[in-house]
Amino acid sequence: MRVLVCVKRVPAPGSRINISPDQLNVDTAHLGFTTSPHEECALEEAAQIIEQHGGTVTVLTAGPTEAEEQLRYAASVGGTDFVLIPNNSGGDWDPERTANAITQAINKLEAEDGQFDLIMFGNESADAGGFQVGVRVAVALDRPIVNGIKGIEINDRVFTARREVDTGVEVYQLEAPAVLGVREGINLPRYPTMKGRLASKKAEIAIAPIEVHAGGQNKVRLHRPEERVTETNVLGESAAAAARVVDLLDELGVL
Amino acid sequence: MMGEILVFVEHDQGQLSPSAGEALTAARELGERLSQKTAAVLVGQAAEGLGTMCAEYGVQLAYCLTSPVLSDYGPETWGQAIVELANQCSPSVILSVGTDRGNEVLAQVAARLGAPFAANSTVVQRGDAWEITRVQWGGSLLEDIVVDSELLIASYNHHSIEPAFFPGDNEIEVRTVGVELDPTLGRTVIRDRVTLTEGVTLSTASVVVSGGRGVGSADGFAQLEELADLLGGRVGCSRAVTNNGWRSHADQVGQTGTRIAPEIYIACGISGAIQHWVGAMASKNILAINTDREANMVTKAGYAVIADLHEVIPAVIEEVKRRRS
Ligand SMILES: Cc1cc2nc3c(=O)[nH]c(=O)nc-3n(C[C@H](O)[C@H](O)[C@H](O)COP(=O)(O)OP(=O)(O)OC[C@H]3O[C@@H](n4cnc5c(N)ncnc54)[C@H](O)[C@@H]3O)c2cc1C
Numbered sequence: 404m405r406v407l408v409c410v411k412r413v414p415a416p417g418s419r420i421n422i423s424p425d426q427l428n429v430d431t432a433h434l435g436f437t438t439s440p441h442e443e444c445a446l447e448e449a450a451q452i453i454e455q456h457g458g459t460v461t462v463l464t465a466g467p468t469e470a471e472e473q474l475r476y477a478a479s480v481g482g483t484d485f486v487l488i489p490n491n492s493g494g495d496w497d498p499e500r501t502a503n504a505i506t507q508a509i510n511k512l513e514a515e516d517g518q519f520d521l522i523m524f525g526n527e528s529a530d531a532g533g534f535q536v537g538v539r540v541a542v543a544l545d546r547p548i549v550n551g552i553k554g555i556e557i558n559d560r561v562f563t564a565r566r567e568v569d570t571g572v573e574v575y576q577l578e579a580p581a582v583l584g585v586r587e588g589i590n591l592p593r594y595p596t597m598k599g600r601l602a603s604k605k606a607e608i609a610i611a612p613i614e615v616h617a618g619g620q621n622k623v624r625l626h627r628p629e630e631r632v633t634e635t636n637v638l639g640e641s642a643a644a645a646a647r648v649v650d651l652l653d654e655l656g657v658l
Numbered sequence: 659m660m661g662e663i664l665v666f667v668e669h670d671q672g673q674l675s676p677s678a679g680e681a682l683t684a685a686r687e688l689g690e691r692l693s694q695k696t697a698a699v700l701v702g703q704a705a706e707g708l709g710t711m712c713a714e715y716g717v718q719l720a721y722c723l724t725s726p727v728l729s730d731y732g733p734e735t736w737g738q739a740i741v742e743l744a745n746q747c748s749p750s751v752i753l754s755v756g757t758d759r760g761n762e763v764l765a766q767v768a769a770r771l772g773a774p775f776a777a778n779s780t781v782v783q784r785g786d787a788w789e790i791t792r793v794q795w796g797g798s799l800l801e802d803i804v805v806d807s808e809l810l811i812a813s814y815n816h817h818s819i820e821p822a823f824f825p826g827d828n829e830i831e832v833r834t835v836g837v838e839l840d841p842t843l844g845r846t847v848i849r850d851r852v853t854l855t856e857g858v859t860l861s862t863a864s865v866v867v868s869g870g871r872g873v874g875s876a877d878g879f880a881q882l883e884e885l886a887d888l889l890g891g892r893v894g895c896s897r898a899v900t901n902n903g904w905r906s907h908a909d910q911v912g913q914t915g916t917r918i919a920p921e922i923y924i925a926c927g928i929s930g931a932i933q934h935w936v937g938a939m940a941s942k943n944i945l946a947i948n949t950d951r952e953a954n955m956v957t958k959a960g961y962a963v964i965a966d967l968h969e970v971i972p973a974v975i976e977e978v979k980r981r982r983s
Contacts, residue, residue: 418935534761639964
């Protein structure tokens with residue numbers, strides 16, 4: 404099974420997200436970075452798939468040179484091949500441009516080494532949350548795609564994919580080659596092992612520069628939604644506060 | 659001369675989605691603002707009867723798209739059906755609400771038309787170009803964008819529009835439009851459904867008792883379970899907890915978990931990282947139980963107890979039982 408997972412490097416802010424002085428990006432001066440959570444799960448799913456069925460997991464990202472960090476992490480948790488599409492513009496590409504670059508990269512990778520049976524994206528990126536890159540790539544490649552997937556079973560060349568809705572689960576069946584948008588919760592991603600850390604050091608990262616035009620969505624500025632200022636009523640500093648807590652529950656009518 | 663505003667009205671096998679009112683209200687309001695006609699888009703024969711419900715929101719025209727491959731939901735068939743309609747009526751705007759389906763279908767439409775797509779918008783304005791505000795980081799940040807396209811394809815952020823009925827005797831014309839679709843697109847139509855009959859869920863519970871890393875272990879949640887049961891509520895958790903394997907991801911509150919809106923959210927040993935907060939901020943009241951007075955969860959909560967949760971929770975359980983007996 405040849406699997407491709409597309410991941411995004413995103414900042415990992417704590418209690419507040421600060422905005423850069425030019426208002427175009429998140430101020431990452433004091434932040435670490437991580438792989439967007441849905442994609443981390445997509446990668447885990449891919450690793451489990453090749454453990455069961457054999458094959459390779461290619462991990463691809465479009466991002467700054469530093470996104471190598473996320474590809475190396477991927478190497479420590481089951482990725483086998485790594486591709487970086489450099490974008491050193493200092494900010495994200497718009498969704499059309501990102502999708503276009505990824506599509507071109509996939510075409511090149513497939514021309515060299517054969518078709519991917521399964522391509523996985525995260526349902527949406529944690530930061531920009533555009534909800535479209537995977538769909539655009541799938542449409543460009545004329546492959547089936549379903550988003551919001553929280554369960555995948557493989558039978559022959561058919562992927563049975565499950566999506567949670569309010570009332571239960573929707574079941575889809577996609578024939579390879581297929582594309583899936585995966586959600587956090589589909590699995591519990593593993594932590595790197597010693598062996599994984601070694602693989603991470605040795606991983607070779609292919610750099611795939613791609614020329615793409617900007618799409619139609621132009622960022623003007625980032626800003627913060629109005630914040631609600633709350634006066635915190637401290638009910639107590641020990642277990643003795645229980646009586647006041649229960650008074651509160653009673654007042655709210657939930658007792 | 660600009661065309662009409664099309665609004666995708668979500669339904670499941672003819673059952674109108676709760677988000678439909680938001681979509682229709684937003685579309686009617688935009689139509690009034692831009693002096694343009696608004697039309698509801700109902701996909702599939704099963705939706706034909708939904709016209710009268712659309713009328714209640716003041717929309718006067720609906721297109722019902724029909725084809726044998728539109729019998730049940732499929733992102734590709736539904737997307738392509740709307741593309742066929744757009745090719746016939748050249749709309750100026752295609753709208754939806756940013757639910758799973760709302761975003762998925764419009765992403766399909768945008769990809770197929772080669773147009774931009776602004777997901778989860780909160781403000782849509784037409785100046786010299788389309789000026790949109792949309793959410794990033796699940797609602798922690800807003801982004802102003804300019805969309806460089808005659809046709810605007812956008813979803814409204816779910817729950818950011820208050821649905822409003824339109825007074826008056828509301829008539830609607832439902833036009834059935836047969837669309838030719840490539841049957842191979844049926845490849846992503848729903849094959850099966852599993853219905854889960856659950857009572858109160860995390861997203862509908864009036865009390866949520868949630869635990870974070872401060873709970874310390876999977877076993878530590880027994881106390882939270884007991885309190886939630888006593889109050890007819892549900893147990894939630896932070897991502898630190900799911901990552902540790904203490905609870906299933908189904909219990910996770912936050913940006914990549916569930917968004918909750920209970921009468922009271924009791925957050926125990928949770929620091930209140932921004933990605934957790936966006937899932938909890940719609941709670942009507944928040945009680946933080948934390949040893950750290952400076953924790954974000956505490957400073958943002960209306961009520962707090964600054965103490966060890968393992969001492970406070972059992973005491974609260976006892977007190978509830980005492981008052982009830
Ligand atoms: C892209 C992205 C998406 C994310 N999505 C989510 C999400 O959906 N949901 C989510 O929750 N997180 C999410 N996170 C993770 C988030 O950033 C935090 O890491 C996480 O919420 C922290 O969980 P916590 O508050 O339980 O742990 P911590 O931050 O470690 O906080 C533990 C708290 O417990 C308190 N405490 C410790 N012991 C006790 C005690 N005995 N009694 C009382 N209090 C005690 C401490 O004072 C502290 O405040 C996401 C992160 C990223 C990067």
